[in-house]
Amino acid sequence: MAQRVAVSDVAGGSKRTSRVRVAVRLRPYMEKQDEKAEGACVRGLGPQSLEIINWRNSTETLQYQFDVFYGEQTTQQEVFLTSVKPILPHILNGQNASVFAYGPTGAGKTHTMLGTQEQPGVIPRAVREVFQLVRAQEKAGDDWDYTIGMSYLEIYNEKVLDLLSPSTQDLPIREDKDRNIFIPGLTHTTLSSFSDFHTHFIPASLNRTTASTKLNHRSSRSHAILLIKVEKSQRVPPHRQQTGKLYLVDLAGSEDNRRTGNQGLRLKESGAINLSLFTLSKVVDSLNLGVGRVPYRDSKLTRLLQDSLGGSAHSIMITNIAPEQKYYFDTFSALNFAAKSKLIVNKPFVRETVSSNESGKRARQEPASEAATEPQKKRFKERQHEEQEENPVPSQPPSPTGSSVLSRLLALEKLMMGSPERERLNLLKTVAQSRKEIQKLKEKQKELEKKAQGFKAIPADQKEQDQDGLVHPKKGVEPMKDTGLFRTNLPPLHRKQSTAAKPKRQQAVVTPLQVSEVQPIQQCAVVFKPSLCPSLKHKQNAKVVDGKENMGKEFSVSDTDWESHLDTSVLEKSREKILQILNSGTLKDVKSLQLIGDKKAKLIMGWREVHGQFSQVEDLQKIEGITAKRFSSFIKANILSTIVK
Ligand SMILES: Nc1ncnc2c1ncn2[C@@H]1O[C@H](COP(=O)(O)OP(=O)(O)OP(=O)(O)O)[C@@H](O)[C@H]1O
Numbered sequence: 001m002a003q004r005v006a007v008s009d010v011a012g013g014s015k016r017t018s019r020v021r022v023a024v025r026l027r028p029y030m031e032k033q034d035e036k037a038e039g040a041c042v043r044g045l046g047p048q049s050l051e052i053i054n055w056r057n058s059t060e061t062l063q064y065q066f067d068v069f070y071g072e073q074t075t076q077q078e079v080f081l082t083s084v085k086p087i088l089p090h091i092l093n094g095q096n097a098s099v100f101a102y103g104p105t106g107a108g109k110t111h112t113m114l115g116t117q118e119q120p121g122v123i124p125r126a127v128r129e130v131f132q133l134v135r136a137q138e139k140a141g142d143d144w145d146y147t148i149g150m151s152y153l154e155i156y157n158e159k160v161l162d163l164l165s166p167s168t169q170d171l172p173i174r175e176d177k178d179r180n181i182f183i184p185g186l187t188h189t190t191l192s193s194f195s196d197f198h199t200h201f202i203p204a205s206l207n208r209t210t211a212s213t214k215l216n217h218r219s220s221r222s223h224a225i226l227l228i229k230v231e232k233s234q235r236v237p238p239h240r241q242q243t244g245k246l247y248l249v250d251l252a253g254s255e256d257n258r259r260t261g262n263q264g265l266r267l268k269e270s271g272a273i274n275l276s277l278f279t280l281s282k283v284v285d286s287l288n289l290g291v292g293r294v295p296y297r298d299s300k301l302t303r304l305l306q307d308s309l310g311g312s313a314h315s316i317m318i319t320n321i322a323p324e325q326k327y328y329f330d331t332f333s334a335l336n337f338a339a340k341s342k343l344i345v346n347k348p349f350v351r352e353t354v355s356s357n358e359s360g361k362r363a364r365q366e367p368a369s370e371a372a373t374e375p376q377k378k379r380f381k382e383r384q385h386e387e388q389e390e391n392p393v394p395s396q397p398p399s400p401t402g403s404s405v406l407s408r409l410l411a412l413e414k415l416m417m418g419s420p421e422r423e424r425l426n427l428l429k430t431v432a433q434s435r436k437e438i439q440k441l442k443e444k445q446k447e448l449e450k451k452a453q454g455f456k457a458i459p460a461d462q463k464e465q466d467q468d469g470l471v472h473p474k475k476g477v478e479p480m481k482d483t484g485l486f487r488t489n490l491p492p493l494h495r496k497q498s499t500a501a502k503p504k505r506q507q508a509v510v511t512p513l514q515v516s517e518v519q520p521i522q523q524c525a526v527v528f529k530p531s532l533c534p535s536l537k538h539k540q541n542a543k544v545v546d547g548k549e550n551m552g553k554e555f556s557v558s559d560t561d562w563e564s565h566l567d568t569s570v571l572e573k574s575r576e577k578i579l580q581i582l583n584s585g586t587l588k589d590v591k592s593l594q595l596i597g598d599k600k601a602k603l604i605m606g607w608r609e610v611h612g613q614f615s616q617v618e619d620l621q622k623i624e625g626i627t628a629k630r631f632s633s634f635i636k637a638n639i640l641s642t643i644v645k
Pocket residue numbers: 026027028030103104105106107108109110111112216218219220221251252253254320
């Protein structure tokens with residue numbers, strides 16, 4: 001196979017990496033007039049910026065800046081001329097390029113890429129332009145022969161399907177010794193002219209897997225990938241050969257299953273779609289950080305685009321968004337996805353958050369950010385000052401186990417998402433430091449737990465339970481300073497206990513969930529309703545297997561009534577913790593939840609990436625494979641596992 005040419009070879013040897021340009025295109029209103037009366041949830045501010053209402057506070061907006069913002073009046077020609085045409089000459093120089101249309105279902109991806117006969121989109125315009133560029137070279141009489149060819153495929157449910165010779169065969173993706181990605185068995189058709197392209201492309205497009213969903217009658221359920229390859233060979237010695245590839249990608253819509261009402265096959269499809277979009281965002285993120293392994297192989301989409309995304313390739317992502325209020329959360333997540341993508345490559349992207357809540361959060365991160373740059377520190381200080389004036393924060397009692405360090409870590413990770421590369425690396429160092437601190441805190445927690453055991457060792461007749469079900473030492477039993485043990489002026493502990501004095505109720509100390517914030521042990525002490533105790537008692541030796549699918553069966557409490565045996569405050573606390581892990585945990589944290597294996601954890605991360613925060617734990621049922629029954633086992637396993645421990 002012909003060699004690809006790195007950017008540095010063309011740019012006189014200077015090492016530089018092409019960055020991914022990010023454009024955002026807002027489509028016009030497509031809905032009925034009465035919906036228009038609600039007003040748009042997003043609007044342009046200028047040729048590069050837009051704002052969207054802050055869902056936390058509707059009097060505020062969140063502002064974003066991109067390479068280009070295309071308002072609803074923008075024509076197909078304008079999009080092509082400003083974003084796509086400039087990268088096409090690179091294909092003739094043996095380099096690769098890719099154009100993606102990303103965005104929620106119904107926001108205009110297919111319109112942008114394909115368009116209509118009256119308003120042709122990027123694909124027909126780009127192919128025509130490639131032909132014109134080649135013809136111009138030939139006319140100029142250079143000593144190369146050019147061949148233009150096409151392949152057209154879709155990735156549907158993680159299967160690579162040929163659209164030019166449709167079959168159900170899932171094609172493999174391979175890499176040659178020069179790191180070119182290719183698909184053995186994929187049809188490649190040589191094109192003699194632009195009208196030849198039309199002849200092959202139009203019928204193949206009809207083969208694309210589309211289905212009717214509630215939101216869009218011809219919603220694209222697959223990623224459609226058109227490959228235009230320009231191969232050139234030198235007529236004279238040394239008879240060099242070069243191949244340039246152009247990928248034109250109409251990504252499947254990111255879906256919120258709560259709105260689409262997807263079920264069954266549609267739900268499975270959207271699981272695959274969200275997973276690959278999630279991987280795409282991770283790839284982009286890893287490229288941006290420049291550290292660690294780039295997870296190209298985690299999805300077929302990214303594996304296929306490996307040689308055309310990052311490195312020497314020229315890429316543009318056109319994020320399509322819709323103005324209707326009902327698309328608000330889809331638009332919001334699409335903008336966040338695009339904003340991150342923007343950071344992948346260089347640093348021109350600036351994300352500004354007008355929300356005082358947001359600035360408040362950042363201001364509180366300042367003490368943790370010792371590695372932050374001076375301008376960042378200054379920005380933090382200003383924000384902190386503003387917040388103190390507008391919205392004084394009530395002073396928090398210091399946490400004895402330092403849970404603030406954990407929130408510092410989370411805050412740092414959040415901060416990294418909005419920092420340019422060098423700053424990110426500094427922040428990573430700080431994160432590593434924070435992780436060490438957390439390790440120390442965990443050890444400290446173990447110590448405290450030991451001390452709590454000391455407390456548990458206090459005879460039952462020297463403990464009592466208050467109205468809220470919390471267990472305390474009886475009056476006269478004093479804690480000994482810094483030991484966690486208790487001093488009592490009651491008769492010594494070693495005296496023989498009368499069995500009659502034993503409390504009738506079983507008591508249990510609930511420890512925090514595996515990855516939850518470190519908390520003072522006393523806060524977690526609860527007493528169970530007596531009816532639960534017999535079944536728990538004989539299960540106390542049951543082994544808890546980490547995160548694994550057979551866990552639910554370990555518990556003998558019946559499927560339906562187990563919740564009624566638990567104190568409501570315990571239930572609420574546990575649910576809050578689960579939600580916290582779902583919303584801000586790392587992949588490892590999510591995997592550490594009971595009944596969540598690697599695949600489910602990735603689906604959860606993908607869902608979060610595309611749709612934002614889970615508003616309640618029940619939202620898990622929107623994820624592929626988490627049925628109501630599974631969800632109820634999940635909740636039971638995660639709450640009860642803390643008790644069995
Ligand atoms: N810029 C635009 N101008 C006029 N009409 C548009 C524009 N963008 C989108 N539309 C129209 O909006 C509707 C939905 O657009 P489209 O099918 O392109 O969405 P999509 O993002 O590709 O959805 P899916 O992911 O489900 O395929 C179509 O009727 C399309 O013609």
